[in-house]
Amino acid sequence: MEQLMRIVKxxxxxxLLGPVFPGLARSADVDVExxxxxxxxxxxxxxxxxxxxxxxKDGKVALSRGYGVRELGGDKAVDSDxxxxxxxxxxxxxxxxxxxxxxxxxxxxxxxxxxxxxxxQLYDRYVTEELRVFELLCHRSGLGTFSGDLLWYGTGYSSExxxxxxxxxxxxxxxxxxxxxxxxxxxxxxxVLEAVSGKPWAEYVEERFFIPLGMKRTRATVRGLDRVENVxxxxxxxxxxxxxxxxxxxxxxxxxxxxxxxxxxxSLWVRMQLGQGHWDGxxxxxxESSRKMWKPHILTGVSVADRKRYPSTHFKAYALGxxxxxxLGRKLVRHGGAYDGMYSGVMMVPEERLGxxxxxxxxxxxxxxxxxxxxDAYLGGKExxxxxxxxxxxxRGRQRKIQIQEDLVRGRVKGTKPSLGLAAYGGTYGGSLxxxxxxxxxxxxxxxxxxxxxxxxxxxEHLHYDTFLLTWRKKFPWFGRxxxxxxxxxxxxxxxxxxxxxxxxxxxxxxxxxxx
Numbered sequence: 001m002e003q004l005m006r007i008v009k010x011x012x013x014x015x016l017l018g019p020v021f022p023g024l025a026r027s028a029d030v031d032v033e034x035x036x037x038x039x040x041x042x043x044x045x046x047x048x049x050x051x052x053x054x055x056x057k058d059g060k061v062a063l064s065r066g067y068g069v070r071e072l073g074g075d076k077a078v079d080s081d082x083x084x085x086x087x088x089x090x091x092x093x094x095x096x097x098x099x100x101x102x103x104x105x106x107x108x109x110x111x112x113x114x115x116x117x118x119x120x121q122l123y124d125r126y127v128t129e130e131l132r133v134f135e136l137l138c139h140r141s142g143l144g145t146f147s148g149d150l151l152w153y154g155t156g157y158s159s160e161x162x163x164x165x166x167x168x169x170x171x172x173x174x175x176x177x178x179x180x181x182x183x184x185x186x187x188x189x190x191x192v193l194e195a196v197s198g199k200p201w202a203e204y205v206e207e208r209f210f211i212p213l214g215m216k217r218t219r220a221t222v223r224g225l226d227r228v229e230n231v232x233x234x235x236x237x238x239x240x241x242x243x244x245x246x247x248x249x250x251x252x253x254x255x256x257x258x259x260x261x262x263x264x265x266x267s268l269w270v271r272m273q274l275g276q277g278h279w280d281g282x283x284x285x286x287x288e289s290s291r292k293m294w295k296p297h298i299l300t301g302v303s304v305a306d307r308k309r310y311p312s313t314h315f316k317a318y319a320l321g322x323x324x325x326x327x328l329g330r331k332l333v334r335h336g337g338a339y340d341g342m343y344s345g346v347m348m349v350p351e352e353r354l355g356x357x358x359x360x361x362x363x364x365x366x367x368x369x370x371x372x373x374x375x376d377a378y379l380g381g382k383e384x385x386x387x388x389x390x391x392x393x394x395x396r397g398r399q400r401k402i403q404i405q406e407d408l409v410r411g412r413v414k415g416t417k418p419s420l421g422l423a424a425y426g427g428t429y430g431g432s433l434x435x436x437x438x439x440x441x442x443x444x445x446x447x448x449x450x451x452x453x454x455x456x457x458x459x460x461e462h463l464h465y466d467t468f469l470l471t472w473r474k475k476f477p478w479f480g481r482x483x484x485x486x487x488x489x490x491x492x493x494x495x496x497x498x499x500x501x502x503x504x505x506x507x508x509x510x511x512x513x514x515x516x
Contacts, residue, residue, distance in 0.1 A: 030377045032063050039370055042387040043067045046394070047242065048362045049235055050078035054263035055374060056270050056355035064264055070361065071233035072244060080264040081217060083231045084359035085250075086344045087337030089266075090220075090259035092273070092293075093205045094189050095137050095321030099277075099289035100208055106196045109134040109292065113188065116195045120188065121167040127175045128167075135176070136189040137320040138297035144172025145181040150434065150506050152187065152253040154453035159201075159252050163188045168433035169510070179300045179318060183256040186321075190255030201255045212282060213272060215265035220258050222249050232361040234341020236477030240402055242362070245341040245477050257337065263357050266346070270355035273333075274348060293320040294333050294350070328379045336367065338505075340477045347371045354378050363477060365394055404502045405480050413464035420466075420494065422446055425486050429497050431512030439497070448484060460484055470501065479503035 032055070039053055050068035054061060066078030101107050111133045113120050122128045127142060135141065148169050151162045166184050173180050190201035197204055202220035210218045217228075225231060225247055234245040250258045261269075272279035276290035296317030302325075306313060316325040322333050330349050337344035345367030348355045356374050358367035369386040376384055418425070423441050430436035436451040439460070446468065450456035460468035466486040482501030489495045495515050499508040 030057075030062070035374060035377055036063060036065060038373060038387070039065075040067050042366060042370060045387060045391060046362075046364050046366045048360055048364060048366055049242075050082070050232055051358060051360040051362075051366065052078050052080055052082055052084070052263040053359075053370065053374075054080065054267040054270070054355075054357040056267050056274065056353075056357075057378065058353045059271060059275075061267050064267060066263075070231070072235055072242060074233075076230075078232060078361075079230070081230055081262045082359075083217060083219075083225075083228065083260050083262055084344060084361060085234070085247075085257075085337070085339035085342045086259050086261050086266070086346075086359065087250075087257040087339040087342065088183075089335050089337040089344055089346050090255065090257050091137070091186055091321040092335060092346075093209060093259060093269075093321075094186055094193070094201070094255040095293050096277075096285060096289075097193055097201070097205050097208060098133065098137065098189060098320075099285045099293060101193065101196055103286060103289060107133060107192070113192065116192045117163075117188070119164065121164075123167065123169060123171050124175070127171075130175075133189070133192060134292075134297070134320060136185040136192070139179050139181050139185070139318050140176050140298040141180065141182055141185050142171040142173050142175040142178065143169055143180050143182045143184065144507075145179075146505055146507060147172060147180065147182065147510065148184045148433075150453075150508065150511065151184070152250075153506060154248070154455050155252075156454075157252060157452060159187050159254070160191055162252060163191055165433055168431075176298075179298050183253055186256035187253050193255070202251075202258065205259075209269070209284065210265075212284070213265075213268045213279070215261065215268055218259065218261040218265045220254055220260070221251050222247050222260070223251070225260065232342070232359075234339065234477070235362045236341045237363065237398060237401070238475050238477075239480075240398075243475070245475075248340050250339070257339065261359075263359055266357040266359070267355070270346065270348060270357060274350060274353050274355055276350075294322060294324060294331075295319055296324055327375065328381050330379060332375075334371075338363065343367055345371050347375065349375065349379065352378060365390055401480075408469060408481055408483065408502075409463075416464040418462055418466055419488055420492070425494055427494070428516040429513035430516055431514060434511045434513075436516070437497070437513050458484075470499070478505050482508065 043051055049072045050070055052066040055063040064080040066082055068078055070076045070078055102109055113131045148166055151165050193201050235242055236245055272284055276287040277285035298318050300316045300318055302316050312328050314326055322335055325332050330351055333348040335346050343360050343363055345358045356371050358370050369390040372386040426439050426441050428436055428438050438449045440447050446460035448458045448460055455474050457473045458470045463469045468484045470482045470484045479501045485498045486494050487496040497513045501508040
C-alpha cells in the first residue's frame with residue numbers, strides 16, 4: 001500500500017510539472033527527416049563547407065549522416081565515416097581512461113598527483129602538494145582559462161615538458177573555488193596515465209576504447225592521416241573570407257584534444273556512455289565511475305544572457321571531462337571541441353537515453369544550434385529556430401574580430417618614430433615559461449621569431465613610439481596581427497619586449513621576453 005501511494009504521488013508530481021517542463025512528458029515520435037532537412041538548410045545558411053550529425057536514441061542510431069563537402073570548392077561529400085578533429089571532446093576519453101585505472105586498482109581518484117608525478121609543480125607549494133588526480137579533470141586548479149596553451153600550440157615541447165613549464169604560470173583564480181578551463185591539467189592527467197599504466201595515452205585509449213568499441217576509423221594522432229581516405233579539410237576565417245588550413249599536430253596535448261573521429265564511430269562511444277560504461281554485453285567501466293564522471297565538481301555559473309536565452313536552465317557545472325547543466329527539466333551531459341579549422345559538439349540526455357554528435361569542418365557555433373534543435377524535438381520543447389537565432393550573433397562576432405584588427409592600425413599615433421635605431425632592438429629575449437624569442441634586422445626590417453614554435457615568424461612594422469605592428473608570415477585560424485612593444489630602460493637600452501596578439505584562446509601577454 002505504501003509503495004502504491006509513492007507511485008501515485010510521483011505521478012501527480014509529473015503531471016503538474018509536465019506543462020512547465022515539456023521534457024518531462026512522454027515525447028512523441030520525432031520526424032528525423034524533418035530534422036535532417038533543418039540541418040541541411042542551416043549548413044547552407046552558415047556557409048559551413050561540411051558537417052556530419054549522429055543521433056542516438058534508446059541504444060539505436062536514429063540518424064547518422066553527412067552534409068556538404070569535405071573541402072570548400074570540392075565535390076567529395078561528407079558522410080558518416082568522414083574524419084574530423086573532435087578536439088576537447090577528447091577529454092571524456094581521458095577521464096574514462098583514468099576511471100579504468102581506478103577500477104583496476106592502479107590508482108585512486110583522490111591520489112595526490114605528486115604520488116605519480118614526483119616532478120609535478122604548480123604556482124604554489126600547497127596546491128602542488130594537494131592537487132588530486134580527479135582535480136586534473138575538472139578545471140579547478142586555480143589556473144586561468146586557456147592559460148599556458150601557447151606551451152603546446154605549435155611548439156616542439158613534449159607533453160611532459162609542457163606540464164613541467166606550467167609551474168611558471170600565475171594563478172587567475174582560487175584553488176578549488178574558481179573555474180578555469182585548463183588544457184594543461186588534462187595533459188598532466190595523460191602523464192599520470194602513462195606513469196601508472198606504462199603506456200602512452202594514445203595507445204591506452206585505443207586499446208581500452210577504440211578497438212573494443214569498434215571505432216575502426218578513430219585515431220589519436222595526426223601521424224599518417226595524409227594516407228587515410230575520407231578526411232575533412234579544416235576551414236576558418238582569414239581577413240574576412242573562408243579559407244582552408246592544413247591539419248596540424250596536437251599530439252603533445254592529446255589527452256586534452258587529440259582524438260580524430262567520425263559520427264559513426266562517435267555514436268558507438270555515446271551509446272556506451274549512455275549505458276553508463278556498458279555496451280553490447282561488455283563492461284568498459286562501472287556505473288559508479290560513470291556517476292563520478294557526470295557529477296558536478298565545480299560550478300561555472302549561469303550568466304544573465306543564458307538565463308534569458310535558456311529560461312529552463314538553472315545550473316551549469318563541470319564534471320570530469322564533461323560539462324553538465326539542466327535543460328527542459330533534464331540533466332544534460334555535454335562538451336564542445338575547437339581545433340584549427342574544426343568545431344564539434346557532443347550532447348547526452350541520460351534519462352532519455354539520447355545522444356547527439358555534431359562534427360564540422362569550420363570554426364562556427366552551428367554545432368550548438370543544431371544540438372539544441374534536436375534536443376527540443378526529443379524533449380518536447382518548443383520548435384525554436386536556434387540556427388536563425390544564433391547566426392546573427394555569429395556574424396557580429398566575426399565583425400568584432402575584423403574590427404579589432406582594423407583598430408590596431410587605426411590607433412596609430414602619427415608623426416612618431418622609434419626611440420632607437422632598428423638594429424638596437426635586435427637580440428635574444430626570453431623567460432622561464434616559454435623560452436626564447438629572437439629579433440633580427442633583415443633587409444631593413446625587423447623580424448621576430450619565437451624559438452619554441454618554428455611557424456611563429458612575424459615581420460615588425462613601426463606603428464608608433466617603440467611599438468611595432470606584428471604580422472605573421474603564416475596565417476593562423478585563431479589570431480591575426482598584433483603588436484610588439486619594446487621597453488627601453490632609463491639608460492636607453494632595450495630590456496624587454498611585450499607581445500599582444502588579440503584573440504580569445506591563446507594568451508601572448510602571458511609570455512615573458514626579457515633581454516638576454
